[in-house]
Amino acid sequence: KCDVIIVGSGLSGLMAAKTAADHGFKTMVLSKGLGMMHLFMGGVDLLGYYPEESMEMLESVRPGLENLIETHPDHPYGKVGIEDIDNSLKAFSGLFDPKDYHYTGFPEQNTLLPTGIGSMKPSYLIPSTMIAGKNVLFEPVLLVGFREFGDFYAAYAAGNLKRLRHGDEKPSLRGVSISISDITGRDTFNPGSLMIQFEEDGFREELCKKIRNLLKGELLIGFPAVLGLKSAERVKSDLEARLGASVFELPVLPPSVPGMRLFEIFKDQLRAKRARMTMGFEVVSAIEKNGRCRGVVLDTPAGQMIHEADFFILATGRFVGGGLQAHGDRIVEPLFKIPVAQPRSKGDWFQYEFLGPEGHPINKAGIRTDSRLRPLDEEGRVLIENLFAAGSILGHHDPMWEKSSGGVDISTGYKAVRNLMQ
Ligand SMILES: Cc1cc2nc3c(=O)[nH]c(=O)nc-3n(C[C@H](O)[C@H](O)[C@H](O)COP(=O)(O)OP(=O)(O)OC[C@H]3O[C@@H](n4cnc5c(N)ncnc54)[C@H](O)[C@@H]3O)c2cc1C
Missing domain, CATH: 3.50.50.60 (FAD/NAD(P)-binding domain)
Structure with missing residues (x-):
């Protein structure tokens, strides 16, 4: 009993x-x-x-x-x-x-964060892997999607977010779609399989080589929210070190890796x-x-x-x-x-x-x-x-x-x- x-x-x-x-x-x-x-x-x-x-x-x-x-x-x-x-x-x-994956936020305040379709949604407690996304409307940003992952279209999200930007000063906001089949040997991914891939050091190393070639001075890089299951904070920090930029996740279609x-x-x-x-x-x-x-x-x-x-x-x-x-x-x-x-x-x-x-x-x-x-x-x-x-x-x-x-x-x-x- x-x-x-x-x-x-x-x-x-x-x-x-x-x-x-x-x-x-x-x-x-x-x-x-x-x-x-x-x-x-x-x-x-x-x-x-x-x-x-x-x-x-x-x-x-x-x-x-x-x-x-x-x-x-x-x-x-x-x-x-x-x-x-x-x-x-x-x-x-x-x-x-x-020090690991955790929830953060600003005392008593909502924070607007980007979604995978390029809208902004208010939330109160925010995963540490998503918080840098709050600056998406103000800084030069690169969103990264994958040709083998159909649940996130970086260019579409970037286009929608661009429309939400205000003022004359408009730093660049781009979405790119990268092929990862040559690194992984796979043609399709779902959130679960891509999440596992991100936990592999070798995958991240090869991926970051590709992304570095595409960067045009962006200091904020967004990925679909699949940056690992139990080591998401470590995966994010590793990507940041390799890319020399802040990294954030955007929520995408279910099943939800943050969930x-x-x-x-x-x-x-x-x-x-x-x-x-x-x-x-x-x-x-x-x-x-x-x-x-x-x-x-x-x-x-x-x-x-x-x-x-x-x-x-x-x-x-x-x-x-x-x-x-x-x-x-x-x-x-x-x-x-x-x-x-x-x-x-x-x-x-x-x-x-x-x-x-x-x-x-x-x-x-x-x-x-x-x-x-x-x-x-x-x-x-x-x-x-x-x-x-x-x-x-x-x-x-x-x-x-x-x-x-x-x-x-x-x-x-x-x-x-x-x-x-x-
Ligand atoms: C697409 C989507 C995205 C969302 N995103 C967010 C978000 O970003 N932030 C946020 O704050 N909220 C979000 N929500 C809402 C949030 O997920 C729900 O509020 C929350 O999960 C509801 O929790 P719950 O515990 O009440 O019920 P549920 O999550 O529905 O859990 C009910 C549980 O009861 C079990 N159960 C039911 N009947 C029985 C039975 N007879 N015997 C045994 N087990 C039973 C079910 O199997 C399940 O485990 C989202 C919802 C959706 C649909």
Whole structure:
């Protein structure tokens, strides 16, 4: 029997597991899949746009967060509170060795970073391999793509970024596509295979010879975000030394290498703290008695297995993760049958305009909780005394529009564990 069982291994579930393991709880993660972690672009979004209808990036995050918490107490951030949002982000940053791959940023400020299609996106905590990209609109830049890797077109990204530059002084911004089949003997790469290639010293040496011949004084060089899995910081520093320029990564199409890195770092730390992770099997039901959850039932090829614990954290995500399902015109939570706050009818799920300023009502659908993140029934009563919820399954916020996904996952994963200790 465990102290805490967490269902789900997305960002919220892993953050809850880390927090529980840090506090010495006997912790187990049960997860049928990877959720959105391998789609995650890299930066942790805390609050990019607020108020909701605002089209301007929130530069200073703190006043926006304070305002949101005051005016939207039902928002997940309202349940966590500003102090524990700070504490959770500190705990998240503590996952990393600052001399190695880590997350960085500017106190209380969002940073605009380039994406692989050449747009700029706000984020709060940023991988150390991406941070130099903040200067992409101001310095002479070379973006490097590969003919054998179809997920990133450097010239296209450079063209789009160029249009975002302001002012008369326009230092050069170019995109080049380099062939690497002569170095590698391969005709095609996906993010995973290119990531492995970048970890090889010989590959980097030959690649840098080619890039040096193309440089026209650029001091900032962008690559797709595939610069190695466990040694990304070392790969970046090595490229910088060989090229005599700052290097940054741009997020590209999934599977996301920065997401894989994050997953591996969480996994290593959880293992070191003796937390158990069982992946690949679905939790199909829960055993409840007298308003408490006694155990959950895991469906495995060897038959159904019951796992018992004192506390449970539901971190099963939304539609992609499997935490919410659309059955006909109703959205349901399939595991604990928790009522889902949702638009009145299916016709109200979406706005006509895809990128309209109001966002789509379905993005706010999710479960309601009390102030301690315990799911509520239709009458607003706590459904199961020892069940807590975290992450994107929580309703009353629109993570896509606000750009708050990672922050909500991290802070509610952290807070769910703090709450069960009370
Ligand atoms: C393309 C894309 C890019 C993104 N980029 C960013 C970004 O750059 N920054 C950012 O902050 N956010 C980003 N996000 C959002 C972010 O990835 C999500 O907010 C986050 O992953 C949601 O985490 P979660 O833990 O709530 O759920 P999920 O990641 O969906 O995880 C749910 C977990 O629950 C498991 N599960 C579900 N049901 C069961 C069951 N019955 N039994 C066992 N296991 C179960 C799933 O297998 C999974 O492991 C991005 C999202 C997408 C789609």
